[in-house]
Amino acid sequence: MITGRATVYAIIGDPVAHVRTPMVFNARFEAGGHDAVLVPLLVPLATLARTLDGLRTLGNFGGCVVTAPLKGPCASLCDVLEGNGRLAGAVNALRREPDGRLVGDLFDGLGFVAGLRAHGHEPHGRRVFIAGAGGAGTALAFALAGAGAAALTIHNRTADKAGSLAERVHAAFPACEVRAAGPDPGGHDIAVNATALGLQPDDPMPFDVASLEPATLAAEVIMKPETTAMLHAAAARGCRIHQGRHMLDGQAALLAGFLAMPGAPA
Amino acid sequence: MITGRATVYAIIGDPVAHVRTPMVFNARFEAGGHDAVLVPLLVPLATLARTLDGLRTLGNFGGCVVTAPLKGPCASLCDVLEGNGRLAGAVNALRREPDGRLVGDLFDGLGFVAGLRAHGHEPHGRRVFIAGAGGAGTALAFALAGAGAAALTIHNRTADKAGSLAERVHAAFPACEVRAAGPDPGGHDIAVNATALGLQPDDPMPFDVASLEPATLAAEVIMKPETTAMLHAAAARGCRIHQGRHMLDGQAALLAGFLAMPGAPA
Numbered sequence: 342m343i344t345g346r347a348t349v350y351a352i353i354g355d356p357v358a359h360v361r362t363p364m365v366f367n368a369r370f371e372a373g374g375h376d377a378v379l380v381p382l383l384v385p386l387a388t389l390a391r392t393l394d395g396l397r398t399l400g401n402f403g404g405c406v407v408t409a410p411l412k413g414p415c416a417s418l419c420d421v422l423e424g425n426g427r428l429a430g431a432v433n434a435l436r437r438e439p440d441g442r443l444v445g446d447l448f449d450g451l452g453f454v455a456g457l458r459a460h461g462h463e464p465h466g467r468r469v470f471i472a473g474a475g476g477a478g479t480a481l482a483f484a485l486a487g488a489g490a491a492a493l494t495i496h497n498r499t500a501d502k503a504g505s506l507a508e509r510v511h512a513a514f515p516a517c518e519v520r521a522a523g524p525d526p527g528g529h530d531i532a533v534n535a536t537a538l539g540l541q542p543d544d545p546m547p548f549d550v551a552s553l554e555p556a557t558l559a560a561e562v563i564m565k566p567e568t569t570a571m572l573h574a575a576a577a578r579g580c581r582i583h584q585g586r587h588m589l590d591g592q593a594a595l596l597a598g599f600l601a602m603p604g605a606p607a
Numbered sequence: 608m609i610t611g612r613a614t615v616y617a618i619i620g621d622p623v624a625h626v627r628t629p630m631v632f633n634a635r636f637e638a639g640g641h642d643a644v645l646v647p648l649l650v651p652l653a654t655l656a657r658t659l660d661g662l663r664t665l666g667n668f669g670g671c672v673v674t675a676p677l678k679g680p681c682a683s684l685c686d687v688l689e690g691n692g693r694l695a696g697a698v699n700a701l702r703r704e705p706d707g708r709l710v711g712d713l714f715d716g717l718g719f720v721a722g723l724r725a726h727g728h729e730p731h732g733r734r735v736f737i738a739g740a741g742g743a744g745t746a747l748a749f750a751l752a753g754a755g756a757a758a759l760t761i762h763n764r765t766a767d768k769a770g771s772l773a774e775r776v777h778a779a780f781p782a783c784e785v786r787a788a789g790p791d792p793g794g795h796d797i798a799v800n801a802t803a804l805g806l807q808p809d810d811p812m813p814f815d816v817a818s819l820e821p822a823t824l825a826a827e828v829i830m831k832p833e834t835t836a837m838l839h840a841a842a843a844r845g846c847r848i849h850q851g852r853h854m855l856d857g858q859a860a861l862l863a864g865f866l867a868m869p870g871a872p873a
Contacts, residue, residue: 343633345618345626345647352611357667360611367609380644381611383666395661400649401623 343378348401350379350600353392353415354408357381362406365593366602375603377403386410393418397441404436404443404600412447412476419445428483428513431476434599446599449477450484452592453533453562459591460583462531462558465489470526470557472547473535474502477562481535482506486514493519494529496548498536524548526557532575533560539569546571555579562588609644614667616645616866619658619681620674623647628672631859632868641869643669652676659684663707670702670709670866678713678742685711694749694779697742700865712865715743716750718858719799719828725857726849728797728824731755736792736823738813739801740768743828747801748772752780759785760795762814764802793818798841799826799849805835812837821845828854 352362358381366379382405384392389411396402407415412431416422419435420442426432432445457464469490471478474497482493493510497503503521511519526532526548534547540563550571553559559575560583572582597605618628624647632645648671650658655677662668673681678697682688685701686708692698698711723730735756737744740763748759759776763769769787777785792798792814800813806829816837819825825841826849838848863871 343629343644343646344624345622345629346624347629347647349646349648355666356611358610358612363609363611363613378609378644378646380609380615380646381613381667382615385664385666388664391664392661395658395664398651398654398657398661400621400651401647 342376344376346376346401348377348403348603349399350377350403350602351382351396351405352379352408353382353384353405354411355383355385357383357408360408361589366597369593369597369602369604373604377603379406384411386414389414390418393435393443397437397443399437402437403602404434406596406600407433407435407445409476416445419443421445425450425480425483425487428509429479431479434596436600447480448592448595448599449588450480450482451595453481453560453588454484454488455591455595456587456589457531457560457583457591460587462583464531466491467530468492468494468528470494470496470529470532470548471535472496472524472533474499474506475536478535479506481533481562482510482519483513486510486517486519490517493517494522494526495519496522496524525552527552527554529557531558531560533562534569534571535562537563539563539571540565542570544570546574550574550578553578553580558583561585564589608642610642612642612667614643614669614869615665616643616669616868617648617662617671618645618674619648619650619671620677621649621651623649623674626674627855632863635859635863635868635870639870643869645672650677652680655680656684659701659709663703663709665703668703669868670700672862672866673699673701673711675742682711685709687711691716691746691749691753694775695745697745700862702866713746714858714861714865715854716746716748716753717861719747719826719854720750720754721857721861722853722855723797723826723849723857726853728849730797732757733796734758734760734794736760736762736795736798736814737801738762738790738799738804740765740772741802744801745772747799747828748776748785749779752776752783752785756783759783760788760792761785762788762790790814791818792823793820795823797824797826799828800835800837801828803829805829805837806831808836810836812840816840816844819844819846824849827851830855
């Protein structure tokens with residue numbers, strides 16, 4: 342039951358028709374008996390600045406979850422960048438402070454780490470191979486380095502992008518050995534696909550699955566299909582697998598806390 | 608169940624904590640199985656222009672209901688003013704067109720007329736006494752004249768304001784005899800309080816109740832208390848009475864239609 346006293350949250354993106362965020366958080370609000378609601382807002386990139394300027398003026402607006410293609414642009418438009426949001430230059434959550442300032446942070450990578458841990462896979466001290474140096478790869482690299490991974494190997498089709506990300510991550514976390522390399526995941530404890538390859542049935546593999554060792558955990562960020570061709574191939578080689586949906590599961594509590602949602606731990 | 612495809616509506620005002628609009632419309636959406644939601648947005652007058660500029664950019668924003676103190680200011684900021692909104696210079700609904708334009712109209716007075724009719728009181732051809740020439744009085748005057756009232760008598764503490772409203776209403780509806788006058792409701796078929804007098808228990812009467820004839824219908828715009836001191840006094844004189852809540856009941860369908868809400872008649 343939404344009353345006139347409700348706190349309003351949003352998820353912004355273009356498109357937003359596919360997002361499951363309203364269902365996830367409204368179910369939490371309803372279960373907790375909280376007078377709050379999260380609504381989808383279709384925000385074209387071209388008018389993002391006007392939208393944020395309007396939203397920040399709303400006295401009962403709590404903040405928003407941010408999805409593609411707005412994660413980078415929102416980082417440039419918020420007033421304060423925190424944590425991984427500042428490191429990655431992208432945010433997936435904006436909190437509205439009572440004075441109207443927007444504070445941004447990025448929880449995609451932390452959600453991935455939380456998902457790993459929830460399934461008994463501690464990344465601390467591990468060697469991790471990441472395919473992809475785009476938005477997801479960047480988020481994962483900073484979060485895994487921050488979680489104490491011993492080494493990160495970043496593979497990207499455009500090698501320069503992997504090299505530049507490797508430098509930024511190593512500069513932020515000097516204790517983590519970070520390098521750009523080719524598509525061979527051999528010698529790693531965890532190999533994760535952070536590219537879009539696997540969304541379509543005829544996509545090529547995101548890395549050389551034939552080089553996966555049976556002891557390596559094969560992980561995904563892709564949520565649909567639940568088990569990608571890469572995960573199927575890894576399982577066939579005897580690897581344990583970790584689905585993309587665990588990244589989202591691990592993230593809901595982090596977002597609720599950051600956005601100061603009712604019922605979230607302070 | 609709000610999905611990523613939901614159409615989002617709002618009620619804007621300051622304060623909004625007291626409004627019942629979200630309950631009324633969300634119950635309608637739920638009953639009809641529509642993927643739509645109406646949320647309260649606390650919009651300070653000082654930042655209204657920024658809020659509207661942000662809202663108009665949202666691809667899935669359907670529009671909003673407008674409450675105090677934003678009805679006049681919203682009329683100045685919308686792109687198109689229709690019907691009674693244009694006549695009264697105030698709006699209580701803004702529809703967002705697919706191209707982002709905001710179209711405003713005012714349904715307070717039409718809601719009052721619809722409420723009268725729903726209770727068997729046809730204003731066409733009647734002589735109506737209105738106490739109050741503020742926002743509510745203005746809305747009622749234009750709507751009653753538009754509904755074919757034969758004559759309107761407008762009483763206001765500041766007589767000039769009643770005179771100016773009377774001139775505007777007569778100019779728009781020359782067939783209706785409109786005049787400003789004192790607090791005597793004698794000789795009218797309907798006498799309606801459109802002032803705030805009656806909200807507080809020790810308020811003076813909005814007009815001379817002692818001059819009410821038993822054949823006159825005594826009507827209110829005040830919703831709380833449900834039966835004001837004026838209505839009690841009118842009933843004691845043998846008048847039929849008509850509560851303020853009927854204005855809202857009569858208005859929901861009009862707003863749903865104007866805002867092109869799912870389930871509303873086209």
